[in-house]
Amino acid sequence: MAEPARAKPKPTPETQHFWDGTAAGELRLQRCDACANVYFPPRPFCPSCASRKVSVFKASGKAKLYSYVINHRPAAPGFTPPYAIAVVELDEGPRMMSNIIDCPQTPEALELDMKLEVAFEKLDDKITLPQFRPAKG
Amino acid sequence: MRRNQVAVVGAAETTELGVIPNMSQIQLHADAALNAIADAGLKLSDIDGIATAVETPQQIAHYLGIKPTWVDGTSVGGCSFMLHVRHAAAAIEAGLCKTVLITHAESGKSMIGKLPRSTPPDSLNGQFESPFGVFGPPSMFPIPVLRYMKTYGITHEQIAMVAVVQREWAAKNPRATMKAPITVEDVLNSKMIAYPFRILQCCLVTDGGGALILTSADRAKDFPQKPVYILGTGESVETPMVSQMETFNSSRAFTTAGPLAFREAGIAHKDVDHLMIYDAFAHLPLFGLGDLGFMPHEETGRFIAEGNTRPGGKLPLNTNGGGLSYMHSGMYGMYALQESVRQMRGIAPAQVKDARISVCHGVGGMFAASGTIIFTNEK
Numbered sequence: 001m002a003e004p005a006r007a008k009p010k011p012t013p014e015t016q017h018f019w020d021g022t023a024a025g026e027l028r029l030q031r032c033d034a035c036a037n038v039y040f041p042p043r044p045f046c047p048s049c050a051s052r053k054v055s056v057f058k059a060s061g062k063a064k065l066y067s068y069v070i071n072h073r074p075a076a077p078g079f080t081p082p083y084a085i086a087v088v089e090l091d092e093g094p095r096m097m098s099n100i101i102d103c104p105q106t107p108e109a110l111e112l113d114m115k116l117e118v119a120f121e122k123l124d125d126k127i128t129l130p131q132f133r134p135a136k137g
Numbered sequence: 138m139r140r141n142q143v144a145v146v147g148a149a150e151t152t153e154l155g156v157i158p159n160m161s162q163i164q165l166h167a168d169a170a171l172n173a174i175a176d177a178g179l180k181l182s183d184i185d186g187i188a189t190a191v192e193t194p195q196q197i198a199h200y201l202g203i204k205p206t207w208v209d210g211t212s213v214g215g216c217s218f219m220l221h222v223r224h225a226a227a228a229i230e231a232g233l234c235k236t237v238l239i240t241h242a243e244s245g246k247s248m249i250g251k252l253p254r255s256t257p258p259d260s261l262n263g264q265f266e267s268p269f270g271v272f273g274p275p276s277m278f279p280i281p282v283l284r285y286m287k288t289y290g291i292t293h294e295q296i297a298m299v300a301v302v303q304r305e306w307a308a309k310n311p312r313a314t315m316k317a318p319i320t321v322e323d324v325l326n327s328k329m330i331a332y333p334f335r336i337l338q339c340c341l342v343t344d345g346g347g348a349l350i351l352t353s354a355d356r357a358k359d360f361p362q363k364p365v366y367i368l369g370t371g372e373s374v375e376t377p378m379v380s381q382m383e384t385f386n387s388s389r390a391f392t393t394a395g396p397l398a399f400r401e402a403g404i405a406h407k408d409v410d411h412l413m414i415y416d417a418f419a420h421l422p423l424f425g426l427g428d429l430g431f432m433p434h435e436e437t438g439r440f441i442a443e444g445n446t447r448p449g450g451k452l453p454l455n456t457n458g459g460g461l462s463y464m465h466s467g468m469y470g471m472y473a474l475q476e477s478v479r480q481m482r483g484i485a486p487a488q489v490k491d492a493r494i495s496v497c498h499g500v501g502g503m504f505a506a507s508g509t510i511i512f513t514n515e516k
Contacts, residue, residue, distance in 0.1 A: 009264035010257075019264075041265050041381070067284035067385050069276060070332035076272035082332070085270050087280060087380045097269045097380035107332060112287050129268055 006078030008127055015042045017056050022128040027059040027118045029092055040094035061118035063088040063132055066095055070105055088116055088132050102133040138401060141516050143226040144357035144364035147177025147350030148478040151242065154464045155314050157344040161250030163200050165242030165346040166192060170201055173348035178361045179236065184350075186234035188225060190217035190241065190468060191252060197240055207234035213374060214501025215415060215468040217241075218349070219508025222474065223370035225351045235352060241471035242346025266378055274417065278503045279334045281385030282420045285434070286333075288386045291423065293333060295438030297324035299419040300337045300461050302447045307458025309448065309487035314341050315462040338419035340460035340469065347471040349478070354516060365481040368494065369402025369511035371395060379503040388500070390507035391428035395498060398509035399430070402494075406431050410492035411480045412452055413473040415499045416459040422446070425498050429509070453489045456480065470499035474510065481514040 011019040018041075021028030031038045032046035033053040045052045068086040075081040084105045089095045101119060103109050115135035122128045149172030151157065151165050160168065166189065174181060186207035189197045194208045207228050211220045218241055225237040244251045256263045271277045285291060301321055307313035319337060327335040357364035373393035376382060383389050399406075406429075414425030422441065427434035431452070440446070446454035457463040457476040464472060477495040479485040495512045 006270065007256075007263065007267035008258060009268050010259035011264070012259050015261075015264055041261050041378075067280055067282070069279050069282075069334070071270060071272070071276045072329045072331060074272055074275075076267075076270040076276070079270045079272075082329075083270055085276060085280065085331075087385075095380060097266045097271070097378075099269050112283060 004077035006076065008123055014044055018042045019127060021058070022120055022130050023126070025120055027061050027130055028056050029059045029090070029094060030054050030056055038092045038094060040096055060091050062091040062135065063116040063118070065100070065110065065112055065114045065116060067112065068100070068110055070107070070110070084110055086132070096130070098130055098132050100133065101131045138227055138230065138370060140368050140402065141366040141513065142354050143229045143351055143367045144354045145349055145367070145478050145512070146352050146357050146360040146362060146364055147173040147179065147348070148475055149173040149176045149348055150472065150475055151346040154312055154345040155343050156246050157244070158247045158249070160244070162242055162244040163192060163196060163250060165244060165344065166197050166240045167201055169242055169346035169348040170197070170238055170240050173238065173350050176362060177350045179350065183236050184238045186225060186228060186237035188221035188237060188239045190221070191243070203238065205234070207237065213506035215417065216470040216499025216501040216506055216508040217468065218471045218474055219497065219499040219510050220372045222349065222351065222367065222510050223372055223508060226367045226370060229351060229353050235356070237351045239349045239351070240346065241348070241468055243466035243468055244344050245466035246342050246344045262378055266380060274503065275330045275334070275339050277379050278418045279331050279420065280379050281382065281504070282333055284385035285420065285423070289434045289438070291438035293325060294321050295442040296338065296419050296423065297321045298442040299416070299422050300324050302441060302444070303416065303455050303459040303461045305447050306456050306487055307462035310458050310463065311486060313458040313463045314343055315458070334418060338461070340417045340465035341462070343464040343466050345464055345466045347475045349474060363482045363514060365478050365512050365514055366516055367510065368513045369398040369400070369404070371397030371401065371509040372507065374506040375504060377502055377505050382504055386434065387428055388424055388504045388507065390500070390504060391424060391498070394507040394509045395429035398496070398511050402511040404494060404511065408494050409452070409496050411456065411477065411489045411495040412454045413477050413495070413497040414454060415469055415473050416455055416461050417465065417469065417500065419461065421500060422454060429496070429498060448487060456485060456487045456489060470501070470508070473497050473499060477510070477512050481512050
């Protein structure tokens with residue numbers, strides 16, 4: 001029997017640009033043309049001022065570690081515990097959930113506010129997940 | 138809403154709590170409802186309003202044989218019942234109904250007739266949280282903790298004390314699931330669930346239910362039980378995604394609902410004799426003490442660690458033992474309300490002497506929603 005797979009996102013019309021972006025190696029955010037608010041998760045209007053005039057742009061991929069847990073049990077399908085579930089704060093402002101790769105999954109290695117950079121993990125031809133690793137340099 | 142216009146006149150939990158393998162989830166609702174109706178000295182036909190969560194009002198109304206003219210199916214997680222109390226009080230005052238039954242029950246442990254909880258892969262949670270390994274509340278609810286600790290200088294030992302103190306309360310309660318005393322060392326050496334939290338900092342998983350009956354204060358004096366009046370109420374929601382909270386240093390749902398209830402009640406924090414803060418996990422009482430304005434967040438850990446919330450302390454908190462030691466069927470808010478009502482009636486197993494005002498604060502989801510009810514036994 002195959003290993004259970006990790007939960008896979010299914011894009012909607014409003015989020016497709018985000019998942020097209022990760023597949024192309026870009027982290028895409030949205031900015032309001034009216035009030036310049038940068039927001040996440042995706043939606044075709046600004047949750048700050050309600051303008052429908054919004055633009056998609058490529059984010060820097062730079063972030064810092066806002067908070068996390070190291071999950072031991074129960075583990076989600078497709079994950080080998082212990083693994084960190086993190087919330088990262090992007091340089092552009094919004095926060096998102098992700099994992100921290102290329103880093104021991106320990107409290108000692110995972111320091112709050114450490115600098116991170118985006119990496120991309122391809123799950124299949126349609127879905128690539130944004131992940132974060134300790135920033136180089 | 139005006140103060141003290143509506144009262145709780147019936148309150149009861151299921152006959153058994155803990156592991157109840159001989160009842161389905163809707164029967165647990167009925168068991169609690171029938172106990173509350175008996176407590177109030179009413180007949181089923183006296184009930185003209187019904188509110189419940191997860192299960193639909195039509196399911197529970199039909200199963201019980203109630204024909205309501207007012208219905209509330211607000212379902213925002215474990216604090217739904219605080220919101221039901223608020224909505225029911227407004228409805229009774231507005232004349233939409235006279236006697237409201239609020240039920241909760243969950244076959245959380247035995248899983249008999251329990252509705253499945255799922256996160257569709259095309260929901261926002263399914264797209265932007267599930268793929269990163271969240272799997273149930275223990276992997277999500279503690280995510281803000283490390284940030285909160287860093288911001289306010291809270292220690293692991295202080296948060297462990299939340300569990301220790303609540304076990305002290307539970308020891309006084311014959312119906313509590315866990316009664317054996319524990320130490321900070323026990324907590325910090327217990328099985329790791331999701332760092333920084335270990336199993337003794339996570340709520341229990343049990344079966345059970347509870348029900349409340351509300352009516353106007355004018356009618357309340359004719360009921361067999363001492364009326365418990367609704368002095369103030371508040372509610373709010375923030376986000377279903379823990380990753381999208383405005384900040385991990387506070388809960389916006391808490392800072393909206395809590396102060397709203399205090400303003401409505403017209404009381405100061407020093408007036409509070411008894412406090413319930415829904416503790417699905419050990420950090421929630423800290424967030425609650427800070428967000429409800431009892432003290433700055435920096436002081437919450439020390440306040441609990443120094444014993445101020447334990448039996449005999451100056452602010453008795455979670456006096457039934459809480460979700461950590463009393464019981465937690467999945468939506469604990471109802472049990473917090475039951476304990477507040479018992480304290481106001483003067484019949485709690487760990488009764489706070491001469492308590493006049495009880496604040497009952499609930500959370501729904503992972504800080505997704507909140508409801509606060511302030512009770513009094515003096516009109």
